[in-house]
Amino acid sequence: MDIRTNQNVLMKENRIANDKNLIEGGHSCSNKGAMFFSYSVKNVLPLLHSGPGCSLLGYHGHVLHSGEAYPFANTAVGANEILFGGTESLTKGLIAAYEIHKPEAIFLIPGCQTSTIGDDFESGIIQADLPIPVVNCQTSGYDGDLVWGFKKSGMEVLKFFCKAQKKIAKTVNIIGFPAHFNIYWKGDIEEIKRLLNLLEIKVNCIFPGDCDIKKISEIPAASLNLVIDEQFGMEQAQFLNNRFDMPYIIPEFGTMVGIDNTTDLLMAVAEFFNLDINAVNTILENDRSKYISMACHGYTAWNDLVQHTFNTFGISAPGAMAIGLFRFLMSEIGWEPKIINLNPSYPGAKARIEKLLELDGRSFHPQILENADDYELIQACNEDFPYVFLGRGGNHFKAESMLGGTVIYLTVSYPAFDRFIINYRPIVGYRGIPSLVDDMLTRATYFF
């Protein structure tokens, strides 16, 4: 386990790939990423200062897989604002949004148009003179992709609310939790808390995903920051480390998906808090065996159903999650990887996959793609298609139509147009293992 307590690994900003012919749902813009972030903080209202269409896209992209609606507001700038400036509209929008929704805070999300014309956001906030905090997320749509917007807005919120305070022993924050980027996010929160509770470690704040403004302001009180998803949490953990001297732990292989990723991360936490390693091992082993047993039953059913032939896989998901799934399917279930599309990717992601292949030692040679668009992905599938594909809702339809329905396709990542998760099933931790096997089995049942 790689414990990094200082800023020795820098992640570059993951900007929109400008060389793309197609942009699919995994990219979108930073403005939508900021909306995803804002939805993940309780009692906060996201206010888009943009054209009206911006809110619609972010809204649909989000609620379809969560099965819930979240309030938001939009200043709906038009030709007048673009020509003559929209600061006055922003001020009016802030006042109206506050009067209607009475949120604890407003996260201002600027759009491409208002940023391009140079609207004075800070002046608009000051003139509104609201009795609640208004945070400028600084995520003009074109500044970056969805993931960048999510991280940037999170960073701005941390800077705004966090203050140095006394540490509380044996408490952790979950930093950079991907929330709406992960369609299993609600179940994941429960699973993370459950596992840490097994070790008698208290979760101070899950940021974002299970927090409000007060909880965010208390983040510096925790003893440790735990990054569940390297892609989303690394920079924020580094920031908190620099400003509040908070150590952090990140997974070596992307996320907490799968048996080894989960165990590695929990053991690192146990080591950090100087827990009795033998006792922790016993606790985790007891818990793990219960859920692995479930997964084995499911996998037996899978083999009965597909006659042992469907043992190759492809993945298209955000980098860290894709790495976690890759490790689980290849090293723990034993399938052969054909295609992995890290989308969006991040620095070091491809190297993680290569390292996993090396550790596995079976001489697999999957196509490793980074930020491949739908066209490139389908081309890759046509070259060497996998029998099982885990990816986005958007890819689903193309996979079925262009590959002649020959792939068992399971949507595991946003945007999920074809499913939503209502029963708090996780994808991380030990419970995530039977959950994922069950998902695949259910999908295979429909396939046959």
Add this chain to the structure above:
Amino acid sequence: MRQIAFYGKGGIGKSTTTSNISAALSDLDFTIMQIGCDPKSDSTKNLTGGIYLNTILDTVHNNKNDREIKAEDFIIKGYNNVICCEAGGPEPGVGCAGRGVITAIQVLQDFDIFNRYNPDFVFFDVLGDVVCGGFAMPIRQGYAEEIYVITSGEIMSLFACNNIFKGIVKFAKTGVSRVGGIILNSRNTEKEVPILEEFARKTNTNLLHVIPRDNIVYKCEIEGKTVIEGAPDSDQAQCYRALAEKIIDNKRRDIPEPMQTPEFYDWIKQKGFGLVVMANE
């Protein structure tokens, strides 16, 4: 109908020159329309006695939908029935002036202004440099079939002129816009005319006319008049009339060959000219 745009560095005298050309041509019984494409909205003030026009953008976007907008809301007839209108735009520091030009031209299209007034000459007086797509709108949309660039012999004015040529070249393949010539609005810098002649040769254009510096221009402007109106018997008025007649007869439609920026500065260094306003000015 001939559609002509005047470009040039900010403050170089585009509006003054355009207004005087408009006035001179109107005296020859041509129907003239002058459209100011600058948020300052002061292109036509010397044709209207110095009054501020209700601009196109003011009219359209501040309308409360309680009445039908008419072209006459933003068009007035000035000196000798020159048809005047101003695109308008945002206050300094806010909004998007380039978008304003695009919107204003769309409004003119919607109102079918050119067919309605049927002018012999339409003059677009465009703000400064071609800094963004909005200010290239008259070129892109083919409204500016002829372009005249007004410049002095000062370095930055020549630099702007060269940049404008770059903008013209960009759209030359697909559009109809061509350069009619360079108009030197003199600042009395050293060797101004030979420098401009060489600049024109190097950029495949021509120096159409030289306007000498004369304080009569400023005196007339204070009264909200062109020189043609305020000092019709002056040498300066005669100079503007001569320019107007050259434009009538001008057949040149050049695709310019602008210098790359390093080449431009190399040329400046090679020439070694002062390019400074003379002490007596």
